[in-house]
Amino acid sequence: MKTAKNDTKAPAKAPKAAAKPKVAFFDFACCEGCQLQITNFGELLLDVLGAVDVVEFREAISEKWDGDYDVVFIEGSIADHHAEERLKKIRARAKVLIAYGSCATIGGVNGMKNSFELDEIRQSVYGKDYKLFDSTATKAVHQVVKVDYFIHGCPVYIPEIVEVLKHALRGLPYNVPDNPVCVECKLNENVCMYERGIACLGPWTKAGCNSWCTSNGNICYGCRGEVTNPAKNAANDVISKYNLKPELIKNKFDMYNKCKENDANGKH
């Protein structure tokens, strides 16, 4: 009895430390600011590193990993053929894939490229030899490979990164809040941007950031993507009440949300 107990106890400890999930971070077309958010975890980083093994993270470590990944974090949007191939290879080696940051989850600012004819915009960026430079219409990560978890935001909101990581480690689905930003903004008792005479995308944008921008005096730019059922018609009343131009709202949306047009039904 006694020996059996000791037997089960001793080996249980050793593999536990070795069996920490292997986590890797990769970036595509982006500013790498979301990676910076991870390095900005502060003390929280110690707790996170207690729960996972970071095996690849270009911005923070030089090690590489040639095995399979338990969890990969993908930052950036997919904007050329090479990126598509590279992403598919990473996906093939990953048990769980998390798209994080607006570029990855909704295409983000790189999606503005899709407002132009591809060759036209290539020419304006690369000049007359533009054909030497590979470029495709911008895609969000889920428009190329299967995504298991989405962490929206530009940049990502630290408490949400940790929440999603915990869900991924426990194998539970994470529901991105489908309330508009107004809900969190109101709970934080901010003076509404519209009351200040400024158009804000909070009413149509997914919450989950704890109204990060509006609580700090900025408008909501819609970086977390639209709620699944935005009230399109009702926007007219808002536009008329506050004396705004409809194009203004649309232009603001296009800054982050242009890639949405690639989604079959507008939903992930």
Add this chain to the structure above:
Amino acid sequence: MNYHILMKGELDMFVKKLSKKMKVYAPVAKGFSNFAFEEVSSAGEIAMEYIPTILPPKKYFMPPREKMLDFDLTEGKPKDTANLDAEKLAVFAVHTCDLAGIQCLNMVFSERPRDYNYLLRKENIFIIGLECLKYCDGNASCALVGNHYPNGGYDLFFTDIGDKYVIHVNTQKGEELVEGMGLAKASSADMAALDRAREAKKHTFQNEIGVDPKKLPEIFAKGVESPVWKSVGDRCISCGNCTNVCPTCYCFDMADTVNLDMKTGFRTRTWDSCQVEPFATVAGGENFREERSARQRHRYFRKFKYSVDKFYRSFCTGCGRCTRTCMAKINLKETLTSLAAESK
């Protein structure tokens, strides 16, 4: 009945003395005609003339986000500990509409199973009302629901009679405070001035929609299929503002969060809104109130019909916040007027 007086010049002394005993929260100007209850320590910070604050004082009784308990799953059987941090505080200059809102919530949370978080917080909150002598703005409908006059629900109640406030003392706690500060009793002249102020309000405040409030439940019962709801639903953008600012909306969502050790965690509750998409969505994706018209109708019925059936009381306090905050111009007085016109 016990009435005291406070000279207006002594208001600062009053607030300072009170803030030495407990934290004091009062309306503060936030710009753009917005006000919010915030911590103050002198009279100068307080907006004694204010339109209803962004959030009602319910935020002190039922915080927008609240931790309910900590749990530990290390052992076979989960362990939990409930820790309530209910500090002693005073809410100053609460309008009669918001006093009514607190009374409504008291009824809701006293029902069994009782909500101890709410009730214990309430025990520690000292409430000082402030009478409105004129309308805050045209969005209010306090006279319709009879909330333009005080109906209890406070420890002390201030009425401005010119150069001083008459203070109605309503509780033992209130009595101890005014006695402790040595505030003089109101004279018969002060009481006459109070009467005059109240009398004048009869003309200033009139039923805002000209519909007998007793008829409202019946009007609603008839109006279940009214086209009014479609019109309101078409305009609604489901931002949830109307319910989050409502002094009597109390719906909340509960969630458990596990810490990174994957063994311990905590449970929180957060205000929820029947106007937002996920509220009535259940497992499998079915949504019981998919249409915005159904959600808006539900909100109105919760104020004027279901609450009257259950608690014999309107859960609309007439504060006008839902109208003020609505970005799509959904107006409570207009909705009621259209609904009443149809049932004629």
